[in-house]
Amino acid sequence: MTDERSRLLGPAEVRALAGELGLRPTKRLGQNFVHDPNTVRRIVREAELAPDDVVVEVGPGLGSLTLALLPAVRAVHAVEIDPVLAARLPATAAERAPALADRLSVVTADALHLRAADLPGPAPTAIVANLPYNVGVPVVLHLLAELPLIRRGLVMVQSEVAERLAAQPGSKTYGVPSAKLAWFASARRAGPVPRAVFWPVPNVDSGLLAFDRREPPPGDRTEVFALIDAAFAQRRKALRSALSGWAGSPAAAEEALRAAGIPPLERAEQLDITAFARLAAARA
Template sequence: MDEQGASLLGPADVRRLADELGIKPTKKLGQNFVHDPNTVRRIVSAAEVGADDVALEVGPGLGSLTLALLPAAGAVTAVEIDPVLAERLPRTAREFAPRLADRLTVLPADALKVRAEDFPEPPTALVANLPYNVAVPVVLHLLAELPSLRHGLVMVQSEVAERMAAEPGSRVYGVPSAKAAWYADVRRAGPVPRKVFWPVPNVDSGLVAFERVDPPSSAAREDVFRVVDAAFAQRRKALRGALSGWAGSAARAEELLRAAGVDPMARGEQLRIADFARIAEVASTGSPS
């Protein structure tokens, strides 16, 4: 137990809680619980969560990361889609962090559907261990829905981490990279070994950190994202062809691209989010802002 009265879950605690709740995690379903206290301490430290933060955790599971967040943050809101896990988490907090349990609010909800008004306090920091198949949609949804979210650190599958933090020109740069850049500066923040999970997963994990930035354009986000989606739907094509459906014709796409100062023969993977924004601006106003 630390000086603020919080104990962390070890391997035996994780297995005991799983047994109590009748949870039999399987690799097939992507159910992997962190059972290493040093790992969750490292995550919270790297996330730079402070007493003035309202931390948002998605998918707290059995509570390993939750218990590490409670001493660091002023408040913690955990969004958990599984009703059994959501119901157990407050009791786990009372058992392992009795003096800090009142900092925790649990929302039994789907993170892809939560709205700003669902939160008792506007979250300022996202810290979570996210399933790889929903990691990108969850992060993008929360950044869009919660302007109060200023920074964060998420643990995801290593390949997802690469895509989220990729720069233009990278072979893995694509829709997730470009859209995430609309909201934030995103960077890799280190690997996570497989052995800290139970059961041990078949994939590597990594940390992704972000800091909110102002949008690079006054163009409507939806308009810009439509350009991004069109550009990468046929990523091997030059933009003149890739954007032909979006623009109405290849000739019109070339006209808009030239007006935006973008080479019509470039590919989407070469463009920064500001470039996509200029294309959207030209399409809606006739000139880039």
């Protein structure tokens, strides 16, 4: 097996690959490539993966994180929207980790439209990814909904996005993303990531978000998510007023709130996902 030092990509290797492909990272695809081996080692370590895990990696890019994942797990499904990058990744794995290359499958697709049937071989049990900044939240929520065997994840996103996703009820940053993620999983911040480990260097700070799958509360997810959207659309208002459109009138909203055991003058940021589910059921 190729030793780790020669397997992983550093700044020179990342730039050489980009030059070979004539690649200019684009903001449209949220392309900021990690070129620091210590960072990808840290991500794999923080992900707490088991040897039998099957990882789905979104946006593998030039393969920095992919190469660190391959020796740690049973298989990696790399989902890449850029066809040039997707075509090069298997060759990179074969060149730098020949004994591990058969663990990699590459799917050229938009992760926001990925279906379980698009992935070959064993179903994913974990998400580990450096997510494009512009689609971090919807990608996480979509994959958790679409891939039910995923039991844990560690993703790198914009720092403020990580903060919002991990926020708890009652905090200023708690909102739609944190409430919807709580339907699927418990989440926590797993530390910052320096800007200098990326090429090109982004204009925003990054952070790691870890999450563990849990059983959702009783109820219909579509109905609960529609309620969450309505409640936070006017988050400064009391729920009796904020949910008048959702319920049909302020009086109907108050009736549903009282039936769910929620004070009508409560605000959306005070409700955890269980309370949202109770409220959706009370209206139904």
